[in-house]
Amino acid sequence: xxxxxxxxEIEKVDPEVYGRFDSRxxxxxxxxxxxxxxxxAAVPTMVASMFSRAYGQTPxxxxxxxxxxxxxxxxxxxxxxxxxxxxxxxxxxxxxQAALTKIRNDENKHVIFLKSVLGAAAIAKPTFDFTAGNxxxxxxxxxxxxxxxxxxxxxxxxxDTGVRAYKGQATNLQSNRTALTAALNIHSxxxxxxAHIRQMRRALDAAIPASQKPLKPWITLNYSxxxxxxxxxxxxxxxxxxxxxxQAGVNIVGLGGTFNTAAAASEGFDEPLTxxxxxxxxxxxxV
Amino acid sequence: MKKxxxxxPVEKANAISNYGMQRRNMLKFFGASAAVITIGSAxxxxxxxxxxxxxxNLGSGDVxxxxxxxxxxxxxxxxxxxVVAAPYSGMSALETEYLTDIRNHEVGHREFFKAAITxxxxxxxxxxxxxxxxxxxxxxxxxxxxxxxxxxxxxxxAYNGAGQLxxxxxxxxxxxxLAGKIVSxxxxxxALIADLLxxxxxxxxxxxxxxDMARTxxxxxxxxxxxxKTKLNASNLPS
Numbered sequence: 144x145x146x147x148x149x150x151x152e153i154e155k156v157d158p159e160v161y162g163r164f165d166s167r168x169x170x171x172x173x174x175x176x177x178x179x180x181x182x183x184a185a186v187p188t189m190v191a192s193m194f195s196r197a198y199g200q201t202p203x204x205x206x207x208x209x210x211x212x213x214x215x216x217x218x219x220x221x222x223x224x225x226x227x228x229x230x231x232x233x234x235x236x237x238x239x240q241a242a243l244t245k246i247r248n249d250e251n252k253h254v255i256f257l258k259s260v261l262g263a264a265a266i267a268k269p270t271f272d273f274t275a276g277n278x279x280x281x282x283x284x285x286x287x288x289x290x291x292x293x294x295x296x297x298x299x300x301x302x303d304t305g306v307r308a309y310k311g312q313a314t315n316l317q318s319n320r321t322a323l324t325a326a327l328n329i330h331s332x333x334x335x336x337x338a339h340i341r342q343m344r345r346a347l348d349a350a351i352p353a354s355q356k357p358l359k360p361w362i363t364l365n366y367s368x369x370x371x372x373x374x375x376x377x378x379x380x381x382x383x384x385x386x387x388x389x390q391a392g393v394n395i396v397g398l399g400g401t402f403n404t405a406a407a408a409s410e411g412f413d414e415p416l417t418x419x420x421x422x423x424x425x426x427x428x429x430v
Numbered sequence: 431m432k433k434x435x436x437x438x439p440v441e442k443a444n445a446i447s448n449y450g451m452q453r454r455n456m457l458k459f460f461g462a463s464a465a466v467i468t469i470g471s472a473x474x475x476x477x478x479x480x481x482x483x484x485x486x487n488l489g490s491g492d493v494x495x496x497x498x499x500x501x502x503x504x505x506x507x508x509x510x511x512x513v514v515a516a517p518y519s520g521m522s523a524l525e526t527e528y529l530t531d532i533r534n535h536e537v538g539h540r541e542f543f544k545a546a547i548t549x550x551x552x553x554x555x556x557x558x559x560x561x562x563x564x565x566x567x568x569x570x571x572x573x574x575x576x577x578x579x580x581x582x583x584x585x586x587x588a589y590n591g592a593g594q595l596x597x598x599x600x601x602x603x604x605x606x607x608l609a610g611k612i613v614s615x616x617x618x619x620x621a622l623i624a625d626l627l628x629x630x631x632x633x634x635x636x637x638x639x640x641x642d643m644a645r646t647x648x649x650x651x652x653x654x655x656x657x658x659k660t661k662l663n664a665s666n667l668p669s
Contacts, residue, residue, distance in 0.1 A: 242630055249633060252640030310610040313593065314603040320594035327590040328641035330610065332633055334617035335642075339632040342625060359531065360622040361615055391546050391608060398541035399507075402534050411535035412611040413618075 205319045206264045208312045209257055211418055212326065215308055216253040217268045218425060219301050223247035225273060226298075231291040239291075239343050246298075246336050253329055260325065270430040273297070275374055278430035283373035292349035296369045296378075299344060302337035303362060304381045304416070304424055306330060311415035334413070344368065361410040380424050384414050485661025486556050488647075492597050492605050493551040494667045498647055499609065500543035501559060502588055505657055506581050507533070507540040508561045513578070518571045525626060532578075532619050539612055546608075550601070560659040575627050582620035583635055584645070584653055589613035591644035595668040617642070 226232050227247050232240060258265045276282025287293045309330035316323040338360035344351065345358045350370045358368040365386040367378050388396050388408040395408035416424075488497040510533035517526065547555040567573035589609050596606045621632035635642055645653075647664045655662075 238630055242632075245630070245633065249636060249640040252636075252638070256639040256641065306614045310607065310614065313606050313610045317594075317596075317598045317603065317606065324590065324594050324644050325641065327593045327610070327613070328644055331586045331590060331613055331617035331642040332636055332640060334614035335621035335633040335635075338618040338621035339625060339630075342622070357527070360528075361531070361535070361618045390542055390611070391604060392549070393542055393545040395538050395542060398545070399537035400534075402530075403538050403541075404534075407531065407534040408538055410531065411538040411615055413614040414611060415607060 205316060205322050206261060208315045208326075209261050209322065210264070210266045211312065211421075212309065212329070213254065213257040213261065213265060214269065214429075215305055215421070215425070216250055216257055216329075218271060218428060219305060220247070220250040220254045221268070221271055222273055222297065222301060223250055225288065226294045229288040229294070231287070231289050231294050234291050239346075242339055242343065243294075243298075246339075249332060249336065253332075256325075256329075260322070271428055272430050273428060275377065275427035277427050282427060283371070283377075292347060293371070295340060295344045295347060296350055296371055299337065299340045299369065300367070300378055300381050302333055302340055304421060305333040306337055306413055307381070307416040308418075308421040309333065310413060311417050311421070313415075341368070359410070362413065363406050364409045377424065377427060380420070384416075385409060387412075387414060484663035484665060486559070487663045487665075488556060488667055489551075489554045490666040491668060492600070492602055493547065493554045494664075495592050495595055495609075496543060496547050496550070496605065497554070497556045498592065498664065498667060499589070499612075500540065500547060500556060501658070501662060502585055502650070502654065503536060503540040503543055504559050505561060505654060506585060507536040509563065509566075509577065509581060509657075510536050512563065512568060513574055516568055518569055518574050520571055528622055528626070529578075532622075535615060535619070556662075557660075559662075562657055562659040565656065572627075575623055579620065579623045579627060580653075582616055582623055584650060585616040586613060586620055586635075587643045587645040588647070588650040589616065590642060591646050591650070593644075595647075597668075 223243060223246055227240075227244050232243060235243070270278075272278050272280055272282060273287060274280055274282035274285045276285070284293060284297060287297060309326055312326065313323065313330075316326055341358055341360045351358050351368050352366075352370045355363070355366040355368050362382065362385045365379070365382045365384065367382045369375075369378050371378060386405075386409050388394065388405050390412055395403060395411065396405050397403055398408075488494045488501065510529065514526075514530050514533045517529075521529070544555070566577050589612065593606055593609060596602050596609065620635070624631040624634065637643065646669075647667050651662055651664055
């Protein structure tokens, strides 16, 4: 069997055949790896699987998911870039400043990474209004650059939303294993960021509703852990649905012991958001 | 290594006798060990739940991946149950709160997989595994937290690597989303434990692109094997 010949034949009717795989080089590399590792009898199956993955979903679908992710990364990267060095940031302890700087760097790396994956298909960075004023510049988060507590509340919401957004898109990337794994590898980093920001907010102990204390690195029920009346309904959207305690028909409450309360059961599983839900959440920030 | 042996279901015993020897010979021919993942894809798969000389068979397809996750959650849950039952000296109130929460989550994950696999493929669920924590000093904060970090980071890379092995049809997408629901909680645990060891190290596992790592089942089980006495056979897992 000569895979090169097969692909050349396909190329006559589908000039974009190589684009449907990760890259020509990767196709040949995969094939080489396959033949060196497994019994030859399995090779036709693997080849069929490679083609079904390449054609099961058009590149456009995967690209639109990656551009959706890129939009969120643009948002996060610009947000942290704005706050690092700001008046509010300078009131924070050194360790907190270092953490925000590290997260800023990670988010900017995510932007660079996704842009490199998308190439010419990458969308341009939108214009953001971090006051959540839809471009008015006088939304509820006006003055966020001078208020460290508000910065952390916004950061927590962005990170937790990012986690839910990537989670919601995983199944839309299944046709492209490389893209799916890359998205999962970003997804868990956003969760790490969220966990740390939540610890920073607990340490600062500002703008946390008394009834939702203690604030934890994980999400309890649908608690935002944020008391910010002028943007409360929008903030709450980022946590709506996190309270569920039944997974795939299995009620988690009480499983394994009475310690498994509804709060614990909800914490143990993060919930996805649809693209539409995410866009509603970030809409006030995008001009 | 000690093995946990349990009898295969009666209705499958005949199917095994038809193929078992043949498969064993084939594995021997290829010099197979647990590390050979893809050979199984060309072999008969009716022996998913059978204990052969290869150990507890995680099985194939999506159920194999669920068993793989169940095995890792069993390991994590057993660890934290012990940590909470006998706290290391000097465990702070905050650490007690966090480690108890994590114990609760991991037990929930373990029991979830047990229930979900029992519902989806009762004949294929792996048994309770025997753990080996002899290398851990449960009285030492450093030993416990270092092990916890290793387990959480391993779990994150395991789920990240398993996502692409889940099928695109049937219940596959549902399982992928479930794995996603769990992996971000494992990442939250990993970040917290890293911070307890050294504040600010919550995301020091990332590569030059700011991405976490993914590991294959073979890579994960090679690491986890130190702590799991029961021999696991991952040779039929998807690749």
